[in-house]
Amino acid sequence: MSLALALVAAALFSCGTYLLLQRTLTRIILGIALLGHGTVLLLQVSGGRAGEVPLVGPGDSTEGVVDPLPEALALTAIVITFGITAFLLAIAYRSWVLSRSDEVQDDIEDRRVARARDAAERRRFEAEYEDELTEFADDEPAGGAER
């Protein structure tokens, strides 16, 4: 196995992972493209050492001929990555048209549920400590206004 190929695959994987963890969709797409290249290289490396072109007729010796299967797999993987990248770019464009930003947003519904729970807790807290809170009731509005 070629050390150079393995190192290049490792570099592609680490850069791809770094980009994938970003918040902007454009960077995520670039990250996925890099990861895709990394996997294709890895598929090549998994086939073993480099060798002769795998074009043999009946009766020819297969000695020193490279394994053609990983190459076929790599071709399929390249086509799929290409299609997906195009689709992701379309989504990123649509997202930009709709909201003028390509940051991946949080789940709004999830945050709504979390906020509802916080509000319920605050109400319970206020009911529990009502006496203590009313003691400072006079200072409260003034302080709030200043802030």
Added chain:
Amino acid sequence: MRVLVPLVVVLPLLGAAVALLAAGSRPAQRLISVATLAMTCGIGVAILVGVEADGIAAVQVGAWEAPIGITLAVDLMAGLFLLVSLLTVLVVLVFAIGQDADHRRIFHPSYLVLTAGVSMSFVAGDLFNLFVAFEVMLIASYVLITLGATREQIRAGMTYVVINLTASTLFVTTIAFVYAATGTLNFADLAERFPVLPDAVRLGIGLALLVVFGVKAAIFPLFGWLPDSYPTAPTSITAVFAGLLTKVGVYAIIRTQTILGLEDLGGLILVVAGLTMIIGVLGAIAQDDVKRILSFHIISQIGYMIMGLGLWTAAGLAGAVIYVVHQIPVKTVLFLVGGLVEHTTGTGTLSRVGGLLRRAPVIAVLFLLPALSLAGIPPFSGFVAKLALVEAGLGREAWVIVGVALVGSILTLVSMTKIWAGVFWGEPDEAPPIAASMLAERLRPPPVMTGATVAAVALTLGIAIVAGPLYELSARAASDLVDPAAYIAAVNGS
């Protein structure tokens, strides 16, 4: 009979092409889709009957010999899942037509491609074809989930696409490792070459495969994307995703773990299964929207399926198989009823609906039957499936996971009660989004939608009725999984 196996993939793909050509006319598209899926269902029945009678059916595509060419193989597990999935897909298509969800021209072609991808996942006989099948299925699902192109759908769709792409990339990476380690990707070939590898390589690859399919199946802790993205799509699409996509992931987990003989991972899978059940259902209890509650339930139920695998006995696997067969239609029908609720009241938020039991009793009954089934109340299919799993757990003296499974069932019932009390009993707490005068005419959803839901409920009840023979079939499927000799012989022999 073997000639039928490729047809479950080819027919929907051809149908998709024709539907794309007929993009100008919606009635033509509808006719093509329904006819294609009905034919595919017929083929699914024929395949299951054939596999039941003659054993595993294996086809070498293009007559290339087994380890090199593309192998398609259907055993009893794949045959059962295939048939239930195809029936569910057909029912949901009818629902979508009734709901008028197919007004975009690309809907029918995408839907048929999705079906082809699901079928291909079940019949794929090697790892790389499984990957291609997943991609076909997922690309169609990316299109369907963002079909409306609203802001919310694009937001949720991005998360969904990026997560699935990451998992797919990891899948190809794992495939490269498997090929480097064994020199083959064919399942039957792997069953012989994989167990002799050093433990570190074997477990590393096994864990990587578990993570890859775990993302697709939404097991703990890889489920975060599911409740975020599923509820945003139109009902019919969420229903088919909920019923099928995660179960295809479960199928892939069961298939790869058993054929590679990764018994050492059983303990880990049990831990993950228990956490998936409990955390999923606790998430469901915290929500207050019908579709979101149901989305968290998907996760919780996945825990039960992989619990059967984690027990690593024939009884456990039989329980897992019957659980998936029961879960595909039940989960789908609950989402369809959720869609009916949203259609009649304009929202699925629990605090804004109420009293549907009085105003739309049919919907209430349609919800109650599968909800009780999901919670595992006798005599419904969920009870049969859970009983099989609990018995298998007791048989292996795995007390903890059995206890966790039973607690999970009770919590499932609690959260189903929450939907029942919120939607069907009482009065809305807040102003409903639709005025009472308008509500009267909406209380009758289109008969096609109701009809499709009734058909889906009938399918779930039918599973309970044939539970005895079905369990026998599952047990036979499980014995093939425990001892893959028959699978290997079928693939290499033909």
